[in-house]
Amino acid sequence: MLKYIGRRVAYTLAILVLISLVVYLIFDVLPMDPARLTCGKTCRPDVVEANRHRLGLDVSVWQQWWRFIVGLFKGRDYAEGVAAFHCPAPSFGYSFNRHECVSKLIGQAFPVTFSLALGAFVMWLALGVSLGVWAARNKGKFVDRASTTFVLVGTSLPTFISGILILLFIVVKFNLVSPIDLGKWHNPFTDPFGWIKTFFFPCLTLALAYAASYTRFTRSNVIETTAEDFIRTAKAKGLSARTIMRKHTLRAALAPIVTIAGLDFAGLLGGAIITEGIFNLPGLGRLSIRAVLQDYDLPVIVATTLLAAAFVVFMNLIVDILYAFIDPRVRVA
């Protein structure tokens, strides 16, 4: 097992290195010129060149990429004289738009995105799974039909609408969170109430969108599993209906959800652009979208892309390992 994990981790790292190179290559062929973007009114050629040098874009794409790799281990130095500064390892470079080392920007944005993703994850699992189980146990009854409606609304209502609705018609209307405090970061360990206040509604927005599909998924899985032979066996043993549901049905019905939930969670860790935007959360989503669309901020683009990719591939690994514990049939010898 350890050997297997080791192999997978090595493979994952190789993928990430490759992705970083691909991002550099893509950026190189795109017609965006950040050097031009940063020079003011009088864009004299020597100023553009100076900017290109400052941004580290005056060397070949391969060299740029190699500097990035070296910077990961050794850190990087920028500018000269009193303007000089150092981004310590692991350095993802420096953002000239945000005036910070990218590692620090990521360090600031990640807790926000992680809080959002984690809160949403817990909410949608709790909501989706319990509603799904409830619906499955009352198949065809009112609860089931109500859950179907919820699924329909949840899957068809995009977060940019549900988010705004929740923000304007719940949060603002009932003055639950003042716009002054919206999106404020509170350390969950020292100020758990503040943290909840900031993240509850954004998490809810995301959770509603996800919970719908989990409700549907759970419902059909539970119904399907209930018809399995081993459930009949459990019943024949004399187990109570509750024990059967809890121990036998759910274990089998929810196992596939681990995979989906893991990947959904990983996807969210890359940033939830719309929800972060609506609720003013300074997370990875906004960091990356702005770098891509507005600033052409290559170091930030590379870092956020890599991070998002890393979350997905590592979560894949974790899901696979977890699944081996859940389902002995896929356990590797």
Next chain:
Amino acid sequence: MSAFLEVQNLSVSFPTEDGLVKATNDISYSVNLGETLAIVGESGSGKSVTNLAVMGLHNPAKTEISGKAILNLPSGPIDVISAPEEEVRKLRGSAMSMIFQDPMSSLHPYYSVGDQISEAWLLYNKGDKKAARNRSIEMLDLVGIPDPHKRVDEFPHQFSGGMRQRVMIAMALINNPKLLIADEPTTALDVTVQSQILQLIRDMQKEFNMAVILITHDLGVVAQVANRVCVMYAGKIVEESTIDDIFYDSTHPYSIGLLASIPRVDKYHGERLKVISGQPPSLINLPSGCSFQPRCEFAKYVPGNKCGIETPSLSQISTNHKVSCHLDKTQVQQLKKQAM
């Protein structure tokens, strides 16, 4: 002394959108401790449905059940059909157990066999997990699983088909039930493994002095283990007899047809096997009169289309032999000879 299980006038039907499916219709049988009753019939004849009803494994919301199934327990008789679910539940796995056709899908894929057997033991015994585990190992040993100390922690997918069925049997018997219902226990297994499992069931029966109901479509299996046989057709028992009578003196045309369709080494004459022509009837719209009448090659010998109008009753033709047919025993014997 009365039989351990007495099924009386049991009917099970399932309401569907197309109509009421009458899976079993007013059937009665009984089985004694130490005795093996085989219930034989084609798929859909109602043999499993009946016994699932005895076990209380039907979904009450989707099933209509009438009649009685009385277990004569030392503590007194109890009708498992009318008893409250909670009471019946406590009989399952303790007084009565059931094993199923496909031991792979019948075991939970995510739990070790030890866990699954222990779970059954812990339900009715006071003791910790360790005791349950030890008991599981004993049971695995008893049903002939080699190296049970090691295998107790393995998962169903690591066992062969026959071994899995042994696990199922171990799990079913861990609480010393007095009734074991084996629903096609060997159908999914290789022929060589089949007889081992049947032998095991027989051994266990002796060991625990159980009443065994063996549900099968295979008369070969019946010959190996059963004391008595009920032949079912379209939700009804058409013939009930001792094991000898059914093989040497079968009287219902359907039983005769079934027997004729078994390949037999001792009676092979180079002819093709006989099959019963036609399809079993729809359980929603049973034919009037005798359900077997549309397929019965002897029906034409009954005067006045009696078979198509009047449902024959299950009547005693000799001690321990009941048949439900308008023809009497001698008529059938004659026709049987002509047909051969």
Next chain:
Amino acid sequence: MSLKKSTVRRFLASGAALALAVSGVIVSATAPANAAPTTGGTLYYFTHQEQFDHVDPQRVYVGRDIAFFNSYLYRNLVMYKPVTGPAGSSLVGDLATNTGVPSNKAKTWKFTLRPGVTWEDGSAITCADVKYGISRTFAQDVITDGPTYAITMLDIPAGKYKGPYSKEGQDLYDKAVTCSKDNRTVTFNLSRSVADFNYAMTYPAFSPVKATKDTGDKYDLRPFASGPYKLDTYNINDEMHLVRNPNWKKASDPNRNPYPDDIRVRFGVAEDLRDSIFTDDSIKNAVNLDGLKPVANKAFFANPANADRRLNVYDPYVRYGAMNVSAGKMDCLEVRQAVFFAINTQALIDLSGGREFYGDPGDNPVKPVLGLDYAPTTGNIHDPAWKITGNPDKAKELLATAKTKCPTTYDKATNPAKGITYDLSNTATNQKASVLIKDALTLAGINVKFNFIPSGQYYSTIGDTTKQSDISAAGWGADWANASTVIPELFTKEGGANYTQNWNDPAYAAFKAKSDKALAETDRKKQAAMWKELSQYVMDQYWIIRPIFSKGQFVWNSGVGGVGYWEPQGNFLFTAIYVK
């Protein structure tokens, strides 16, 4: 004040009518005079932007941000008079005792520092600090995006001084900017006469920076304060918090009135939420740093209950279509005129909010708010044949002339297989505008195609002479109240935003000579007459078509008082704002 790249970028990206303005004339509601201002409280500013483009004084180049930081955080040598109305366009000494003393035909300028001016740590602001601050502009590879007047005006050969970090060419700078022995008086030696050099001093690019506090690029996050407030925290995407600077003394600063105790700028507020805060007046002590989205804006201004908390003013910009008059492009006057007469101006204005909120058809590259330098032109929109909804018949008439006079260009404009190409930045509004333009030109028999350019790269693309198409949408605002920051910038080859390529036009040489002469003219009245003549010339040549004198709207909530429009900065008179 130019329509800066960063401003343009945001303006076009958001698609909402943000107003970042200089000289303005109040068109509708003015804030009525209030009771005496009160001191104390927390003043909130809300913006959808995630950060200020720049905070570093040498890099700030957006009218609103200049006005904001100049009011609160740092002081310049001179500033615009902090009053509403036209008087606001006059200069007053700020760190300097007066508005500067020119000599040597305005090639030398002297400014003497006020006594008692200090940094936030209590240390005195010296001439060396001023000199150091201005030198940072030359470090173009660190101090980006800022105005570059120092580079173009100081007597240093182009590109020879590289700023205080590399110190390359430092001796040249030390000669161009000198300090008196007492370190109180700074002297600037310019490469040419600049009669309005002191207007350039209103840009924070000319404000001091304490060398020991300089952190290069990172200074943009935490500049050292000289104004009545200092930076407590600045978190991009979150909040900027200004607190009182205890070392600022009213005695050394007659211009500023620091009323609130705390000033907080909330960044990244979702547009819908921002609009609801002001529509509902939900946070009383709040001011909107952006505008409202068009629909909310319309509703807000339609409600008389909001009369006390809104402004609708002319912003500093003129928006226009620039004709690329180089050979093979729009090199035929009659074709340019035909396009002008064909366009349905009314439909385009209506698309962006109508005349009430977007602006009026203009007749001049110089906006009337420049006062002296503006006079109505003749021709163009004053031509009897011009109709605000377009006049295809007049256009056809002009094309008929063009057919014989310049057959190649005529063919390009009318041939269905060829056609004129129009550059637009790729926004939803411009997509709609393109349909209106096409419909109007088709009526006149002109074939037009569109080149949609990503908004972030728009100006760098049309600024590339090889990439510019036939017509390019553009916008410009005066840097200060002198057409010297308009005409030469837009219509001479050396200008920062010449999208006409008119140096290929036979008419250019004479124009350029007159423009140079006007620049050097120290008699302001004579100079104004020359600018007016040149504006008329530009319009007669149809180098630009259909200028729009655009407007901007500002809103705030009921708990805020003293809000007014600082005309030269085109934004709030921040220093007068208080919390009721």
